[in-house]
Amino acid sequence: MVKTLRPQNYNEVLYVAHYFRKGVTVLMDLSDLSHDEAKQLVDFAAGLVFARRGALGRVDRRLFLLQP
Template sequence: MSIIKNAKEFFGLAPVDMEHDDAYYDDEPRYASHGSAAYAPARDYGYEYDRYTPAPVTPVREDRSYAPTIVAVEVSSYSEATEIGEPFRDGDAVVFDLTRMEAGENKRIVDFAAGLCFALRGRMVNVSKGLDTPRRVFAIIPESADISQSELERAASLR
């Protein structure tokens, strides 16, 4: 082969040789015809679809054998968001006071807590709503917890 032909092939300017190009794909495991379902859908190769498709996995929820506790947290900056997230992730209810925070940062904390509730199937409650107090207090409660509004108010020292 000449140098010019080699250069054309290197830069993709030479005509494509389909015989050698197909041989490249035969080397890759996902194009192998041994029926590996991990790489390609079985119906592309004419196999029975059910034979290579794993059964759908249903998540198994663990029942908590303990009663969740209420953790009271006073947050002063967004960097303290882990004080809310870690106990909630462990299955405890968290009551957090946002009174000392600026308006922009407390909105970020509320958004963070709402995301936690969505991801872990919990619920969020505005504890200070309806009370005669200037404080902004919220609570996030896990799915399995049965905690009343009055218990949350006591934990936040509103009663």
């Protein structure tokens, strides 16, 4: 199962973390965010993936796949 999320602001990073920690692959679409907010979410996702020993891949310019 892959959960697709399109955060509208940085506060919605909690949803990304929630699904990822439950072992669900997350497709994170950052196309609705400003450059600075998107960068913050990618930084958070990179830390989350590193801490949980998962994988982070870039699918497109603002589309990222987090795999547990």
